[in-house]
Amino acid sequence: MKALNRKEQKEQTRQKLIATSLRVFATQNISATNTAELAKYAKVSHGTIFLHFPTRDDLLFAVIDEFGNQLAASFDEAARTSKGVIGILKAHLKTLKEFEGVYTHLVIELPHLPRKVRSRFFIVQAAISHRIYTEIEQEIKLGKIKNIEQHKLFNTWIALLHYYMANKELFCGKQSIISSVGNELLKHFLTLIKR
Amino acid sequence: MANNKCKSCGSCGFPIEQPEDFALGNIVSLYCRYCTDEQGRLLPYEKILQANTQFYIDSQGISADAAENMAKDLLATMPAWERR
Numbered sequence: 173m174k175a176l177n178r179k180e181q182k183e184q185t186r187q188k189l190i191a192t193s194l195r196v197f198a199t200q201n202i203s204a205t206n207t208a209e210l211a212k213y214a215k216v217s218h219g220t221i222f223l224h225f226p227t228r229d230d231l232l233f234a235v236i237d238e239f240g241n242q243l244a245a246s247f248d249e250a251a252r253t254s255k256g257v258i259g260i261l262k263a264h265l266k267t268l269k270e271f272e273g274v275y276t277h278l279v280i281e282l283p284h285l286p287r288k289v290r291s292r293f294f295i296v297q298a299a300i301s302h303r304i305y306t307e308i309e310q311e312i313k314l315g316k317i318k319n320i321e322q323h324k325l326f327n328t329w330i331a332l333l334h335y336y337m338a339n340k341e342l343f344c345g346k347q348s349i350i351s352s353v354g355n356e357l358l359k360h361f362l363t364l365i366k367r
Numbered sequence: 368m369a370n371n372k373c374k375s376c377g378s379c380g381f382p383i384e385q386p387e388d389f390a391l392g393n394i395v396s397l398y399c400r401y402c403t404d405e406q407g408r409l410l411p412y413e414k415i416l417q418a419n420t421q422f423y424i425d426s427q428g429i430s431a432d433a434a435e436n437m438a439k440d441l442l443a444t445m446p447a448w449e450r451r
Contacts, residue, residue: 241374294427327428
């Protein structure tokens, strides 16, 4: 096996820290988890975290970006298969399912997270809203979907998802809420917006 | 960019979906085409602030004041603007 050079090793450690954070934040509160704990889970020294992420917020930015970038890749894939609104909404659900634990903690804890972290989360949501509306706008022009403003359409969709995600134990216990009700919510959302 | 993770713009923070959405269509660029001019140079801070504020408003109905504060908070974390 080829030995990694210094730059590759650095990137590998960075990715390991992001992957560990995603795993840990999927099961425990983000606000209550400190960097010393994350270092322990990642099996690196506490100081190593700060070599890659000068502050805890920087690590949270990387976690949110990981979600946003994976989502952009899913949207790109959906766009190439040209499945319209349903394809884009399914791509959104697919990525939410992959990041379900950490995303749910972000949504629940968002009002208590630092403002900069919130701004990062909301810019990813802005990108999702923009992407979904780009698809829906075409169907509005064709008269297939009601003429609803972008933010109202998006907030309706995201409100449905967030309610079920934040209260998932009431609906499906320990199972994935997206697997349990994702398709049902998608169908319901479509009946709300279709003419 | 199929099967690859996408990147985010180092100026506005938007995830970049398509190769042509990078500045000058160059996937090694740090910025997106919306944050740069036709020579690939970064637009002024004020323009990006205004665009991001509007993104927050249009996408999620956030009030103008809250959207502007959020955009300032965001840009302060971006490689292009954190040392500003």
